[in-house]
Amino acid sequence: MFSNETQENPLFELARQRRSVRRYTGEKVSDDVVREILKIALLAPSSWGRHPVEFVVIRDRDTIEAVARCKRMGAGPLPTADVAIVVMADTADCELWIEDAAVASTYILLAAEQFGVGACWIHMRNRQSQ
Numbered sequence: 001m002f003s004n005e006t007q008e009n010p011l012f013e014l015a016r017q018r019r020s021v022r023r024y025t026g027e028k029v030s031d032d033v034v035r036e037i038l039k040i041a042l043l044a045p046s047s048w049g050r051h052p053v054e055f056v057v058i059r060d061r062d063t064i065e066a067v068a069r070c071k072r073m074g075a076g077p078l079p080t081a082d083v084a085i086v087v088m089a090d091t092a093d094c095e096l097w098i099e100d101a102a103v104a105s106t107y108i109l110l111a112a113e114q115f116g117v118g119a120c121w122i123h124m125r126n127r128q129s130q
């Protein structure tokens with residue numbers, strides 16, 4: 001189980017290959033692929049099964065750039081991405097919403113890797129520029 005077998009495990013390979021991608025090819029990411037990625041993200045576990053996480057898909061260039069400008073550093077790749085998936089959570093009555101959002105975000109990164117889509121986590125919470 002923990003020897004060579006892991007190298008034939010698709011999930012192991014996916015996790016091993018995934019890397020943050022910050023330079024994009026300009027190739028369009030189809031709505032179908034975005035939908036498949038979100039279907040996987042929706043399967044992420046959440047505290048008490050409350051599923052407080054919501055996703056907002058942004059394709060509009062001005063809006064993506066506006067989101068990128070929300071923080072001073074570290075959002076560099078965002079304006080060049082074809083699509084942004086904003087991961088949000090309903091914080092009311094859900095103490096572990098940060099963890100829930102982080103798990104869902106991780107599912108998104110792995111799903112993107114599986115569909116051959118370069119992706120990078122851009123952290124926003126508590127990083128907004130004044």
Ligand SMILES: Cc1cc2nc3c(=O)[nH]c(=O)nc-3n(C[C@H](O)[C@H](O)[C@H](O)COP(=O)(O)O)c2cc1C
Pocket residue numbers: 018019020021022073074075077120121122123124
């Ligand atoms: C919680 C979290 C926040 C991150 N925030 C950013 C960010 O704001 N900007 C960025 O370019 N990368 C960000 N990353 C990506 C990390 O820099 C990256 O995962 C790390 O350097 C390891 O590289 P790898 O993803 O290629 O394995 C973040 C990753 C995590 C998990």
